[in-house]
Amino acid sequence: MRERTLFFSAIxxxxxxxxxxxxxxxxxxxxxxxxxxxxxxxxLFRILLGISTVIxxxxxxxxxxxxxxxRRQAGDDRPGPAVHGNTSLEILWTLIPAAIVVVxxxxxxxxxxxxxxxxxxxxxxxxxxxxxxxxxxYPETDLATTELHLPVGQPVxxxxxxxxxxxxFWVPAFRAKLDATPGQISELVMTPIExxxxxxxxxxxxxxxxxxxxxxxxxxxxxxxxxxxxxxQAMANDPAQIFLTMGCGACHTLASAGxxxxxxxxxxxxxxxxxxxxxxxxxxxxxVQSILAPDDFIAPGFPPGxxxxxxxxxxxxxxxxxxxxxxxxxP
Numbered sequence: 001m002r003e004r005t006l007f008f009s010a011i012x013x014x015x016x017x018x019x020x021x022x023x024x025x026x027x028x029x030x031x032x033x034x035x036x037x038x039x040x041x042x043x044l045f046r047i048l049l050g051i052s053t054v055i056x057x058x059x060x061x062x063x064x065x066x067x068x069x070x071r072r073q074a075g076d077d078r079p080g081p082a083v084h085g086n087t088s089l090e091i092l093w094t095l096i097p098a099a100i101v102v103v104x105x106x107x108x109x110x111x112x113x114x115x116x117x118x119x120x121x122x123x124x125x126x127x128x129x130x131x132x133x134x135x136x137x138y139p140e141t142d143l144a145t146t147e148l149h150l151p152v153g154q155p156v157x158x159x160x161x162x163x164x165x166x167x168x169f170w171v172p173a174f175r176a177k178l179d180a181t182p183g184q185i186s187e188l189v190m191t192p193i194e195x196x197x198x199x200x201x202x203x204x205x206x207x208x209x210x211x212x213x214x215x216x217x218x219x220x221x222x223x224x225x226x227x228x229x230x231x232x233q234a235m236a237n238d239p240a241q242i243f244l245t246m247g248c249g250a251c252h253t254l255a256s257a258g259x260x261x262x263x264x265x266x267x268x269x270x271x272x273x274x275x276x277x278x279x280x281x282x283x284x285x286x287x288v289q290s291i292l293a294p295d296d297f298i299a300p301g302f303p304p305g306x307x308x309x310x311x312x313x314x315x316x317x318x319x320x321x322x323x324x325x326x327x328x329x330x331p
Contacts (some may be wrong), residue, residue, distance in 0.1 A: 002094040005041055012061075016054045024050025031225040034173035034219065037190040044111045048104065055100075093257040118189040119155030129167030129180035130308055132209030132263065133247025134200060143232050144245050148200065148217040150192050158188040163310060168204035171217055176294045177203055192219040208306065209263045212250055239326030242319055251306065256330060264306060265299035271328045287324035291315075 033039050033100045062201050125148070126137035136148045150156060160169050162180040170177040178188045190242070202213040220228070235241045243249065249259030253266040274283035275299050281289065288298060296305035311320065 015215050015329070016057050018286070019057055020050040020054035023053040030175075031172045032194065032196075033175075034194040034196065035175065035190040035192050036119075038173065038175040039193075039249040040111050040115050044108060047107070051100065051104070090268050107291055113216070116189060118157050119191050122155035122157045122189065122266075123151075124157050124159060125150075127158050127169050127203065127211075128163060128179065129161070129169065129206075130163040130247060131165065131207050131306070132202075134202075134215045135245065135247060135251035138229070141229055141233060143229065145232060145247075146244055146247060147215055148216060149225055149228050150219050151222040152195050154222070155189065157193045158190075160186045160188060164308065165206050166204050167202050167206050167213070170201045170203040171198060172201070173198040174217075179204065192217075195219050195221065209250060209261070212261055212263070237319070237322065239322045242323050243326065245315065246311065254330070265302055268330055271330060274328060283328055284321075284324055287327055288320055291320055291323065 006019055016072075027046075027049060029049075030038075030042055030045065033042055035241060094294050124139055126139060127148075128135040128137065133146055134148075135144055135146060137144045158169070158176075158178075160178050160180045161184060162182045164182065164184070167180040168177060169180055173194075174190050174192070176190055178186050180186070196219055198217050198219070200215040200217055202210060204210075206213065232241075243254065243257050244259075248254070249257055249261060251261050251264035253262065254267050270287065271283065274286045275281075277286050278289070286297075291311050292309075294309060295304045298304050315323070
């Protein structure tokens with residue numbers, strides 16, 4: 001009888017370990033791995049998933065077995081037998097889970113420590129969240145964009161902050177997510193390893209336009225990245241580029257800029273209405289004032305307080321004038 005029990009236990013153990021290994025190696029629940037950070041995090045996830053599968057099957061299997069094997073038989077109204085504790089069994093089922101938790105904790109700490117170490121010669125990129133767009137600044141070139149570009153294979157240190165409320169910078173393919181907090185800079189490190197386009201999301205409810213606070217990260221070859229930087233620098237004073245870089249397209253519809261957001265009023269017919277909004281102001285002056293002090297006039301049907309009031313610090317007077325003229329020059 002003892003030999004049969006040991007044989008049966010061995011078979012069950014082999015099946016459970018095999019099931020855990022199969023789930024850990026075959027289950028594909030995550031997006032593509034596009035960074036070194038993602039590789040390490042996914043390996044940890046697969047190990048945890050395999051261990052969890054073994055524990056789940058063991059516990060649920062024992063529960064089902066007990067329900068079937070020790071169920072009350074029809075017509076048997078006798079009280080159940082008294083069962084006393086088993087000290088050895090209690091020690092065993094306390095020590096085994098404790099050991100599993102300690103091992104998982106140590107391994108998780110090693111992974112966390114490894115992914116937070118920047119590689120050699122990292123590129124610094126400033127990530128700024130604002131309602132309701134992301135801005136990416138490249139300090140070495142004094143360039144800012146709303147679409148993130150990275151050269152493949154080069155380590156990156158993201159310096160993440162916010163200009164208004166708490167946002168959360170999340171790139172699922174990088175397994176990277178960190179809060180953007182007003183008045184605080186948080187760092188996130190990783191190295192992109194796959195060329196392609198990957199979505200960026202805000203993972204913190206930040207207001208009416210939270211759902212449209214999206215962007216993309218474009219990972220490209222070093223040569224293509226250098227060409228893109230040169231092109232963006234040449235376009236730095238283009239008013240359409242200023243409109244997009246400042247995140248205006250996250251709230252406003254403007255056909256010539258390719259934006260269709262509806263959080264703020266549409267801007268395609270600005271030339272037709274600007275001169276009638278505030279008495280005594282020309283169309284150009286009205287648009288400039290709307291950029292600098294957006295709550296002075298609220299378009300009908302839209303609430304106050306949505307548009308940032310920091311453009312006087314983020315734009316030069318010349319850029320503001322260019323942007324106003326651009327908005328008034330729409331067909």
